[in-house]
Amino acid sequence: MRLDIDVTGRTVVICGTAVGVRRAVRRYVAADAKVVVVVDGALPDAALQVGGVRYAQRPAGDALAEWINLLGPAWLVVAVGPEAAVNERLAGVCGHLKIMPVTESAAGPGGRVVLVGGGPGVPGLLTADACEALRDADVVFYDRLAPTDDLASLAPAAELIDVGKQPYHHPVSQCEIEQQMITAALAGASVVRLKGGDPFVFGRGGEELIACARAGVPATVVPGVSSAISVPGSAGIPVTHRGVSRAFTVISGHDPLSKQQLEALADLESTVVILMGMNNLTQITLGLLRAGLPADTPAAVVERGFSDQQRTTVGTVSTLGNQVRAAGIGSPAVIIVGAVVAVAGDHQRLAEAAEAIEAAEAIEAADAADASILAASTDSLTSCAGGGVQ
Secondary structure: OOOOOOOOOOEEEEEEOOOOOHHHHHHHHHOOOEEEEEEOOOOOOHHHOOOOOEEEEOOOOOOHHHHHHHHOOOOEEEEEOOOHHHHHHHHHHHHHHOOEEEEEOOOOOOOEEEEEEOEOOOHHHOOHHHHHHHHHOOEEEEOOOOOOOOHHHHOOOOEEEEOOOEOOEOOOOHHHHHHHHHHHHHOOOEEEEEEOEOOOOOOOHHHHHHHHHHHOOOEEEEOOOOHHHHHHHHOOOOOOEOOOEOOEEEEEOOOOOOHHHHHHHHHOOOEEEEEOOHHHHHHHHHHHHHOOOOOOOEEEEEEOOOOOOOEEEEEEOOOHHHHHHHHOOOOOEEEEEOOHHHHHHHHHHHHHHHHHHHHHHHHHHHHHHHHHHHHHHHHHHHHHHHHHHO
C-alpha cells in the first residue's frame, strides 16, 4: 500500500528482508521520517545500510515484549512482503498499541540494469513497464530528453543521477555512464537507465546492453515511444499516408551524409525523418537538392514536441533552412521531408472547412427554429383574435 501522508520527523518501522525493504527505506528516508528497519534474517553489511537508519533483527513470533519494544515508538508500521504469520503478529501488536499498520510489496532483486525508453519527454507517454521499472529502481541514470519533471515521484525510492549530454558538451562520457551503471548493479542496486525516445533509436542502448553483458550484469530493455514517429504525429504529420508515402527512413543528422546516402534518400520517394539534425540542416537540405530531390518537396521542423513550447515550421526543402534561421528554432527538434508534410495542411484545411460547415448548419438550424417559433406564435395570435370576434 502507498500512502500520501506527512511522516516528517515521525518514527516509521519497516519490517521485511534486507533486500525487500530497500525501496521502502529510501522512500521514507527521503520523506524525512525517522526510520527503523526490522530485518528478517541477518542484518545487511554496514556498507549496504542507509545512513541515519536504525537496523534490528526481527524478534521471534512469540517474543511479545521485544515486539512491543520495537514497535512502541512507531507512528507508522510498514510490513514489506513478510509471510502471513508475521503479518498477523504485526497487526496484533499494532492493534494493541493503536498504531496504524500498512503493507506493500517487496522490492525485486537488485544487481540488474533496465534500459528504459522515456518517449518524447512527457510522463503520459511512458509505458506501464517503464513506470514499474522506475518504481522499483534504486538508482536512475537519466538523460536530458527523458521525462524528468516528475521523475522524483515516478522513482520515489531512487537516487537520481543526471548524465545527460548536450550537443558538443558531454560532461559524463558514454564510457563513464556505462561504468557507473555497472558499478551500481554489481553493488546490488536495481538500476534504470532512462533515455529519451527509444533506447535503440540513436540512443546507444545497444552499446550499454553489450557493456552489461561483458560485465556479467543482467540487463533488460523496456522500449519507448520514438520521437521520430510521435513528434511529427503531434503536429498532424503522418510519416506514412495511403497514396502519398508507403515508407519512411529515420536518419541521424549529427554526422554528414555521404553523396551516395543523399542520392538514395532523394530516390526513395518516401518520408525522411531527421533526428539531431538542426546544426546540419542547411547542409542536409542542400545535399538533398544536389542529389535530385525537387526543390518544392514539402518539409517541416517540429520543435520541442509535446511541450508547451512546441511549434511547427512548414516550408519546402529549398526554403526550410532560411525559415528556421529566421524563426530562431533550435534543438530538440525533428525534421520531416516529404509529401506527407502537405497532408497535415490538408487535414487542417479539411478541419477548418468542416468547422465552417458545422457553423453554417448550426446557424441554418437556429434560423429554422426561430421561424418555426414565429409561425407558431402567429397562429396562436390569429386563433385568439378570431375567438374575440365571435
